[in-house]
Amino acid sequence: MLNDICRIQPGIKTKRISSYDRTGRNADYITIGIGETADIAVMEGAGIVKHIWITISCEDTFIRRNAIIRMYWDGEEHPSVESPIGDFFGQGWGEEYSFISLPLAAAPLKGKALNSYFAMPYGNGARITIENQSSEAPIRCFYYYVDYEVHPEMPASMGRFHASWRRELTGVHPESGENEWGTISPQEPNPSVEHNYVFADIVGTGHFVGINYYVDSPGPMWYGEGDDMWLIDGEDWPGSLHGTGTEDFFNSSWCPNELYAHPFFGYARVPDKLGWMGRTHCYRFFLQDPVYFDKSLHASIEHGHDNSLALDLSTVAYWYQTEPHQPYPELPAKEQRSNMPEIGVADVHKWRHEWRKARGNSGTLWGNEE
Template sequence: MIGTSLRDLYKPRKGKSKRASSYDTTGGNRDYLKVYPGDVVDVCNITGSGCITHIWMTMAPLEDTLEEYLHRKVVIRMYWDGETNPSVQAPIGDFFGMGHGITRNFSSAPLAMSPEDGRSLNSFFPMPFGKQARIEIENNADDPIKFYFYIDHEIYDEEIDSPLRFHALWKRELTDGIKDEVSNALFEFGGKNTTGDGNYVFFEAEGKGHYVGCNLNIHNLRMTREWNWYGEGDDMIFIDGEPWPPSLHGTGMEDYFNTAWCPTQEYNSPYHGIILGGGPNWSGKVSYYRFHIQDPIMFDKSIKVSIEHGHNNNRSDDYSSTAYWYQTEPHKDHPIILPVAKRIPLADILGFNEDDMKKCFDY
């Protein structure tokens, strides 16, 4: 198919431009779906050969005020070509680029949260399909919502030109570090990781394809007045079952995200950025993104994308992420998403206690 650069815009194209949207089919102005708690609703079910080119979505309360952490309580799933296990599964806010159940204005090449206050959710990832594309929304919130959407796509008279399909998977984990009963220098820098065991794993896949990026959200759970940088964890990407050290081994979390020197400044660029920079002494919650659009990471049989949680996996923090990739089907079955109680972010550190943690994590 013709590319999407400025240089290609004058070239003739094959296919038809289509849209599925929530417009009021009566001609009125109620341009939304009513989605009640517990509802699972198809927002599109497209047949034929084609490609989704853009998705815009936003939500509002049906009554009263916007529910807290709504963007962690509503789940988006996508299915290609009649599959029954979704290729895409994530809380809606995390899928569109940011975790913690909140939204912020940011702009990248494939994903953006636009004003007002980041509640306009946009994806420009191309999502090809050979026979069918189905997208569903599940409302796990306490209250009903208004759900607005555009799903812009193209339909072709010929077969789609790739066997790869778009995938995205969200996960959350309270990382298992060491006890904070050693010197701060040993806690932050001690030990050696020569296996990659115990790393935080963004995703594992089997098949042929390429990894195209992720967002990573960390809540620093360590309370100390000593140096409390949560990073130092090396990224390790294992291709086709290779042993440690993998051919793609990095030097630190902030380095993988194309930043440096324990950053706190918020920054957006097309392929990397910091949406949420955290508090004093690297406290609180942060959100990073890195997209491999110009440098996709290819695999022929399998891939495991991982990162240490602190040097040598010494830190115990609240990690969540969404990974994005393209691969041949069938894919490994994605597990059922965590129940909503285990998706809700922990309170900010000053109000956080063990009971809060038990609501989100098994001991």
């Protein structure tokens, strides 16, 4: 990855657009009012965005979901990047926490510094915007750097960077219910992608380079028996790439529930409740092994084997492709991006109470009776 660091490249200029105080004082930020959209960087000609750094001060504690980052290349109408700002940089659920990977990071203080090192080429101008969709407060202080290169021209072989946020509250089969690990009854096979969670549905030529995967599980069962399934250029199931389980897809094993940070993969957030109940953030970047496609890519993952679990799933997928790209589904309104209620100890106790009543309300029921 460092092969080109020693290459002398005449004609390339390094530039920065930042929020520095144009008066020379120390108010090195901009303010983005409620409902406002700010252009934080507008570039002309050809170039490559090399690094983005952002930090935010806002009284709205959910601003990482309520602020939207968008990026436009070459004068396009529909953004190539569209995501809540926290999810894009590697923080789910509107939370602040540290996140370490090679292309993206949330750095000290306590994850407040958002960084991207993805290369983002353009041939005829670029624009990066931030929309404050909060109804509670302006973004009082928005600090940023956009570091980029100016090139004489951009080769036609350079793809454009894309990122898209998706979310789904997954459902389960009415007959079998939440039946992971065959706990309730024997599980059925799943020889299709029909009911999977889809994290990328792309038309064009390019390569897939990464995913941030945010899962909120309302129950204690392991959420990760889901296989990843990739259908390339319109092929049928099982496709060119077919996985063996969620943790396997994220390069770990045996139902992990611990923090781990590798440059390419890891677990940036894990729950500390009962089993795997709560919020887990997994990530995987395909920097050495991109998934190539010539016409299209349909990438999905089961939510439990045979899609047997109700989960709150949200993802940001990252890829490069030729333009024009297929416009993304309309971003859900901010009310639809709010978190599901947290399930806690009291909820589990209430479940146990109802279970006890359903079994005769004996004073000595333990909890594992059939």
